[in-house]
Amino acid sequence: xxxxxxxxDTSGYMIAGYAVAFIVMALYVASLYIRSRNLTQDxxxxxxxxxxxxxxxxxxxxxxxxxxxxxxSAKPVTKKSRxx
Amino acid sequence: MQSKPIALKVLDVLSIIVLGISTYLALVxxxxxxxMGDVQRVFYFHIGTAWTALIGFxxxxxxxxxxxxxxxxxxxxxxxxxxxxxxxxxxxxxALGSIWARPAWNTWWTWDPRLTTAAVTELIYIAYFMLRxxxxxxxxxxxxxAVYALVGGISAPITFFAxxxxxxxxxVVISGxxxxxxxxxxxxxxxxxxxxxxxxxxxxxxxxxxxxxxxLGDLQERVEQLKLKVTM
Numbered sequence: 051x052x053x054x055x056x057x058x059d060t061s062g063y064m065i066a067g068y069a070v071a072f073i074v075m076a077l078y079v080a081s082l083y084i085r086s087r088n089l090t091q092d093x094x095x096x097x098x099x100x101x102x103x104x105x106x107x108x109x110x111x112x113x114x115x116x117x118x119x120x121x122x123s124a125k126p127v128t129k130k131s132r133x134x
Numbered sequence: 135m136q137s138k139p140i141a142l143k144v145l146d147v148l149s150i151i152v153l154g155i156s157t158y159l160a161l162v163x164x165x166x167x168x169x170m171g172d173v174q175r176v177f178y179f180h181i182g183t184a185w186t187a188l189i190g191f192x193x194x195x196x197x198x199x200x201x202x203x204x205x206x207x208x209x210x211x212x213x214x215x216x217x218x219x220x221x222x223x224x225x226x227x228x229a230l231g232s233i234w235a236r237p238a239w240n241t242w243w244t245w246d247p248r249l250t251t252a253a254v255t256e257l258i259y260i261a262y263f264m265l266r267x268x269x270x271x272x273x274x275x276x277x278x279x280a281v282y283a284l285v286g287g288i289s290a291p292i293t294f295f296a297x298x299x300x301x302x303x304x305x306v307v308i309s310g311x312x313x314x315x316x317x318x319x320x321x322x323x324x325x326x327x328x329x330x331x332x333x334x335x336x337x338x339x340x341x342x343x344x345x346x347x348x349x350l351g352d353l354q355e356r357v358e359q360l361k362l363k364v365t366m
Contacts, residue, residue, distance in 0.1 A: 057166065060173035060237045067176035067233040068157070071183070071226050075339075078222045082346055089353045096360040 142345055149342040156182075156328075156335035164328040167319050173237050174319065176230045177307070178328050182336035184227040188290045190220030190340060191259070195287025198280035210276035211351035213283055214266070219343045221259045223336070228252055239303065248304035251293040258286045272358075 138146075160178040167174035194216040201209035231249070232242050243249065262282055269275035297304045307319065321329065 057168050058171045058237065060171035063233050063237050064172040064175050067230045068179070070229045070233065071179050074222060074226050082350060086350050086353065089357050092357050093353065093360065096357065096364055099364050100360060
């Protein structure tokens with residue numbers, strides 16, 4: 051016992067070891083989370099793109115009431131008819 | 135992404151709890167080793183991560199065999215998940231070992247058989263991901279990956295038995311003695327309790343991360359299929 055040296059103070063190495071272990075695990079968990087989030091976003095976007103497009107409604111231009119004559123059989127006015 | 139199953143949520147919480155308990159046991163409950171001092175406490179996490187990583191590499195080799203027989207890509211995803219989680223755990227093992235070696239052996243690194251085989255194993259599996267990145271076709275990538283993981287799986291038992299087969303300075307704390315080893319110690323009952331709890335902890339964490347990684351692989355697969363459907 052007289053020749054036994056005192057226990058060395060190696061607590062700094064212990065702290066470094068546990069810090070490394072926790073940091074590496076935390077980084078991996080974060081990488082799993084980020085990859086999962088990005089893939090979910092991709093999935094949502096692709097599902098939107100994959101949906102069949104809804105039929106497009108083409109709106110007929112309304113005839114202005116001032117130009118309407120009310121006579122459906124009336125022929126359109128052309129240069130020929132004006133000369134006559 | 136589909137919502138997490140309840141069992142996985144419970145496992146997530148359990149992993150955090152057992153990690154906290156294990157840290158307490160290692161830092162507070164276990165007695166200080168008189169020759170090396172506090173740095174010996176990294177031993178619990180060092181062995182815990184090494185144990186699960188080596189089991190993971192062997193599991194990946196088994197999944198490779200099943201993939202090569204069935205040609206079902208599900209087994210490829212399991213193999214990738216096992217290797218990725220094991221790679222992270224084995225990185226922690228090597229880092230902790232190096233930190234322990236500095237005060238114990240007076241060097242961060244030495245080309246001892248155990249350290250060399252461990253470094254080779256880590257590099258083999260880093261190269262595995264590089265190989266997969268280089269192949270676009272899913273079936274071809276899975277086939278090459280399976281063969282590679284199967285051959286790479288041999289490195290896991292070699293790493294484990296290196297300290298039992300070769301003359302090395304790495305201590306054999308469990309069931310073994312080595313005259314050349316430096317840094318060996320006998321475990322007290324409290325140390326044994328902490329040690330076995332650390333093994334249990336890292337097994338739980340491994341299963342949890344493995345399951346999460348499998349789900350990520352499944353999601354990746356669905357996104358790939360949807361991309362193909364949209365572009366065609």
